[in-house]
Amino acid sequence: MADEHKAQGNEHFKAGEFLKAAASYTKALKLQPDNHVLYSNRAQAFLKLNKVTKALDDAEKCISLAPDFVKGYHRKASALHAMGDAAKSEEAVAVLLAAIDLGLDDKELVRLGVQISGKAFVKQVDALRKGTEVEPEPAAPAAAPASATPEAKKAKAVVEQTSQLGNGAPAPPLWKLDAEAFAINCIKWVLDDFGKTGNIPTVCFLQPPVPKLPTDEPPVGQVNIKPAFSSPETLIQCADFLRDQIKSANAPAAAILVRKSTIGYPCVWKDKKGAWPVDEKEDGIFMQLESANNRTMFFTVIRDKKSRSVGDTVPLDVDQFGLFPRLYR
Numbered sequence: 001m002a003d004e005h006k007a008q009g010n011e012h013f014k015a016g017e018f019l020k021a022a023a024s025y026t027k028a029l030k031l032q033p034d035n036h037v038l039y040s041n042r043a044q045a046f047l048k049l050n051k052v053t054k055a056l057d058d059a060e061k062c063i064s065l066a067p068d069f070v071k072g073y074h075r076k077a078s079a080l081h082a083m084g085d086a087a088k089s090e091e092a093v094a095v096l097l098a099a100i101d102l103g104l105d106d107k108e109l110v111r112l113g114v115q116i117s118g119k120a121f122v123k124q125v126d127a128l129r130k131g132t133e134v135e136p137e138p139a140a141p142a143a144a145p146a147s148a149t150p151e152a153k154k155a156k157a158v159v160e161q162t163s164q165l166g167n168g169a170p171a172p173p174l175w176k177l178d179a180e181a182f183a184i185n186c187i188k189w190v191l192d193d194f195g196k197t198g199n200i201p202t203v204c205f206l207q208p209p210v211p212k213l214p215t216d217e218p219p220v221g222q223v224n225i226k227p228a229f230s231s232p233e234t235l236i237q238c239a240d241f242l243r244d245q246i247k248s249a250n251a252p253a254a255a256i257l258v259r260k261s262t263i264g265y266p267c268v269w270k271d272k273k274g275a276w277p278v279d280e281k282e283d284g285i286f287m288q289l290e291s292a293n294n295r296t297m298f299f300t301v302i303r304d305k306k307s308r309s310v311g312d313t314v315p316l317d318v319d320q321f322g323l324f325p326r327l328y329r
Contacts, residue, residue: 073099
């Protein structure tokens with residue numbers, strides 16, 4: 001019976017019925033209370049439901065039952081990071097490093113660590129393997145005035161080009177544009193729709209490749225990525241899915257656009273010690289551009305739905321504020 005409940009839980013999970021999946025795993029656990037896999041599975045279902053405290057409890061139980069089971073550590077780190085607190089994220093990194101130090105050197109643990117703390121995690125893993133201390137990062141040079149930085153100039157250029165779209169000569173086909181010009185078109189589409197309807201899609205636009213025939217006009221690809229921003233695991237899964245879509249479509253560039261107020265995870269604007277360039281209370285649109293040779297990010301401030309007005313566009317450091325890891329490798 002426990003196996004039947006587990007199988008039912010797996011089917012519910014595959015169908016996106018995470019509450020039913022958790023219920024099925026609970027039934028199985030009543031029959032097999034020492035089954036570490038069931039705790040791991042239920043923890044994953046709880047993560048999907050944003051029940052991070054329950055997910056953490058199950059992950060810790062899983063580890064206590066099977067200290068060499070990789071997924072237990074992955075679930076625990078995911079739950080800690082999903083709590084949205086800087087201290088908890090540091091604890092999540094410590095969990096992953098401890099698992100790797102035990103010999104559980106699984107690529108999924110490393111991938112999650114990079115998602116949480118970026119390139120610094122790779123250095124920590126290398127130091128752990130070599131038995132050395134991580135060298136501190138060199139102090140950053142004094143920042144230039146915001147209006148003088150290359151990023152600020154680029155942001156200004158994006159705003160100016162966006163405002164000019166639709167004026168003058170007809171725009172060239174999308175497949176002829178460079179990556180930034182394609183992203184500017186994507187921003188215009190979203191802002192136009194926001195001005196008319198007040199809606200902002202959570203979407204990844206895929207630039208069409210060069211057509212095989214001169215008479216062809218390949219369409220722009222659109223991928224709904226709304227489910228990505230609920231947990232660390234869904235984000236990682238969506239990133240893998242986007243990489244597959246980019247490869248399948250042979251897309252030269254991908255432009256990710258998402259409204260800040262719809263993001264449950266990752267809240268990249270929090271705990272940045274003044275690095276976030278606008279008021280944390282301001283809503284807006286993230287635009288992350290990914291291509292083989294370019295990674296760029298901007299944030300455009302937007303007002304309430306009634307006024308549907310657009311504020312400043314500011315550049316962001318994609319390594320610090322990126323919603324997705326690198327999509328082109």
